[in-house]
Amino acid sequence: HDLHRMGEETSEELEFIPASIKVLRHVRPKYSCRACEKHGTQTAVKIAPVKPSILPKSIATPSLLAQIISAKFQFGLPLYRQEAMFKQYGIELSRQTMSRWMLTISEKLRPLYQCMRDILLKQPALWADETTLNVLDVDKSKCYMWVYGCGTDKPRPDKSPNIVLYDYQDGRGGAHPAAFLADYCGPLQVDGYQGYEQTGAQLAGCWAHARRKFIEAKTVQGKGKSGKADQALSFIQKLYGVEQKIKDDCPAQKQEKRTDLAQPVMDKLKIWLDKSALQVNPQSLLGKAIHYTLKQWDKLQVYLHDGHVNIDNNRAERAIKPFVIGRKAWLFSNSRGGAQASAILYSMVETAKANGLMPVDYLMMLFEQLPLLNDGDDLDQLLPWHINADKNGQ
Structure with missing residues (x-):
């Protein structure tokens, strides 16, 4: 006899679809006047302007740059390993090229980093920590990456900022946090290191x-x-x-x-x-x-x-941990400039995470929007805590 459907059972499997790489070709036709050419009159060639880019005259797109930065500064994948990964896709992309991109990008992001620092110093309570870093072209056995921040490691209902900023310095002297914090005099939660005594902050213990x-x-x-x-x-x-x-x-x-x-x-x-x-x-x-x-x-x-201050400094230790984990993979920075670039890029990644954003999407949005801004334009719209996580990257 014919069978009738009495219900169904569903099973699920996870399928991994490897990433794909495309070459985007922008074709801009050129136009000139044949009548002018015929009569020997000089005419201007008409052509559409080049699309604004975070790295003009470069093959790097916002998505490619966001992927490289996220892979290194969020997941600790050194550039030489990324070079090998791209090679598997038939793309010859050297670590030297990617390194130059990182240096240039960090300078493009410096105004946004400075904007975040200005906002950080206005917060009711801060925290800080530091860890060692080996920099090859600095004649010191130990250099330091400092981290400063405010808020929690999760988005806050009132949309107040969660900020995580890294700052590279050649040493561990108290002059470094004093300079970074400038005139800040509110509570600063730290460990027992005496270098923070040189700041004007009210030190809170852990x-x-x-x-x-x-x-x-x-x-x-x-x-x-x-x-x-x-x-x-x-x-x-x-x-x-x-x-x-x-x-x-x-x-x-x-x-x-x-x-x-x-x-x-x-x-x-x-x-x-x-x-x-x-x-x-x-x-x-x-x-x-x-x-x-x-x-x-x-x-x-x-x-x-002070209700803005935590009982301990664990938030700062969680903020410095991604850098410590990444350091185990890439071991050192070649130059002081590279270390300073890393500080800015780590800051963007960790601040995005602290505000509930996917770093790769946030970075891609930044690299699409920054070329469209003029000098002096307001950067508030690009701050992570002003971006809806559901629409991140759109």
């Missing part, structure tokens, strides 16, 4: 750093044993418990609840630290943890009185 030192002290107590390190960690855990409860509150509400809930815990912890400092060997891991916390105590209190 409870995550203090907690790690007590965790290290706990490891020498012996497996299954409890001691003073556990007591300190218990106090700190209560402080973090308060933060978990108020994570969705506005800054004013956070400040009020920290006063009510966290301040009493902090007062008890201070009494415990003062007492324990007299009982514990200062050279032991526990003694070092106690004395570090006491030395940082004033800075560790700052977050209680």
